[in-house]
Amino acid sequence: MATKNHKPAPSQKMKLIGSLTSPFVRKVRIVAAEKFIEYDFVVDIPWEADSHVPEFNPLGKVPVWVMEDGKSLFDSRVIVEYLENVSPVGHLLPKDARPRITVKRWEALADGICDAAALIVVEKKRALERQDPDWIRRQLGKVRAGLKAMSEDLGPQPWCTGEFFGLADIAVGCALGYLDFRFPDIDWRRDHPNLSELYDRLMQRPAFRDTAPVG
């Protein structure tokens, strides 16, 4: 699975560069798996001094997708759109503009929860006296408001947009899995039973089970 070889030779297999903990990387891995797209996974932690990520993404963030011609794509929302077009197998995004934008809205909400949660993780790595409790509270407020909005929008439906599984469910599942991983104290299952049922349904899929965050 993981190699240290970042540089793709011409016509080499596509590559995903990322960590095993990032919810954004997980989203890309799940989309690729659901669409049976082959690639090499290069584990690289962007926080480490010897990371090669900045050579592929000037923003120094993962995920990065390296195409066969060596050009790189980022961020995760761009990558998943690209993957959707690479393979017709297992459509995850509607073609029509209106339902498509609804899915992208779900993705923005789920990714936004991950952004806020990741900011808290970074803040909590600082020495206690350098942490800003107001900043942490502000980000936590976004996480809680985001969970509430997802739960209300999901309602009694089996999947985020109704009857069919797709990118919206993948993005929401990655956000919920990340909260379980980093914030076991946030009891989103108790507060939002419908999100809990959705996550259990998602975890029946091999693509989700195989990518649960580790670290």
Ligand SMILES: N[C@@H](CCC(=O)N[C@@H](CS)C(=O)NCC(=O)O)C(=O)O
């Ligand atoms: N909007 C970006 C977010 C990517 C992101 O924040 N990745 C984190 C890992 S979870 C990262 O690489 N952080 C390193 C840094 O900020 O320097 C996406 O969807 O890909």
